[in-house]
Amino acid sequence: MSDFVFRSVGGAEGRGAGKKGGVRIRMKAVKWFFIVFALIFVIEALVYLVVIPSMQTATVIWSGAASYSQEYLSRVISPLSDRSWMRFSKSEAFSLLSSVSGIEDVQIVKRFPDKVYINVVERTPVAMTFVDVGSRTVPIQIDKNGVLFTLQTSQPHSSSIPLVSGIPIESVPGGMRVPSKYRGLLEQISAIGNLSQNYFAAISEIHIVPKESGNYELVLYPIHSRTRILTGRQLTEEALQYMMVALDVVNTLESDVEEIDLRYGSIAYRTRRSSGDSF
Template identity: 30%
Template structure:
């Protein structure tokens, strides 16, 4: 019995020794981790600051303006910079479509800005007057005034706002039409150039029709809600076939809403 007790005591002491060793190892690991964290926070991070900010933009904007938009006005520590946060701040500016921000080790921040490109000139009706604006395929108004005349862009009319400003976005209901117009510009530039004016005719608060006026014909083309390439091609083909009849018969409008073409003559 005495020998068994001695063996049991030895086993208990061995276990206690093992646990003590593991505990000290754990304490050592925690100490090293904390020491490393302190070294990073107080010695490494302060020595890695953003010293260079490279800005590229495809439209005129000063570096100081970009830094202001990005919220960069104090010393930045390399490891604390969050590129996505800075990009989001810059993209809040209406003239900016996209901002790409990345860190370049050890001390540089790169900012590449893509500006909004005009898709059309829109005539916006207010309570007082009609105002020309530039907008892009997202329906964002990013310029107010007459700067679009020399750009040779189609005119969109029939829009009404009680109040609008730079950054105002057109209603979601017209987004499919703007997407169609953008596709024409990118994929069928010859068709895009033929469109002189597009009128948005409201049918209800959520519905509308389109009427477009081609450059070379004194006639209106009435469509549904879309401005797809196949429809525009078909309309232009019909116009070409009827070009002699447009004047002789006094054709004022071609209606393609039901698939088959119906024309209307001018009222005397």
């Protein structure tokens, strides 16, 4: 009997020792699993936090550009093309893009770990003119602040953007402004262009005539008429409405009117066969 008891106890102790050994093995396996997992996590964190931002070339994502292609804008910032995210200079990119005459503003956001988002705000033309460049005559856009600029892609001429001639411009360096005395006229043109009625659709050209006093006057050329209209420097909605009414009235009275003069508060006109009339 006692011999059986001892053998039973010994067997139980052996099974208990076997279970403890199995638990220790499983604990070691779990421990190594967590160690390996922690190492993988640390390596991935190092890659994400250090390697990608400092070694991988930054990915630039463009938005806002309508007249400039992404390839063109990428060439503009080509000095930064091989920079990593950490070495990509927002101020340098801003300076390079601002040198493009048709770009008014730039917003740059760096997003960890390797993205650079660049939003381009293009200038909005309110008028256009033509400038002789070498042996060519090229169209130049003008914004409401008087900045002259060109676009990478040619845009179809809009009837809401008038042609303004007579501005003294000899060359077109990027970002050049028209003389300050003409900027008030461009602000007036911009205000009229924002109206619901497209008044400039009836005008083919606004010509600036300088005066000896340093001031200037305007000559307007309606599209569907051979009559030009002389007026002062104030260009408003009311002034344009008055011009259109005067043009209709005078053309009703005379069929061969060459010029209508509205500069002095009354309506004077000159036909091609007379020296002048007024009423």
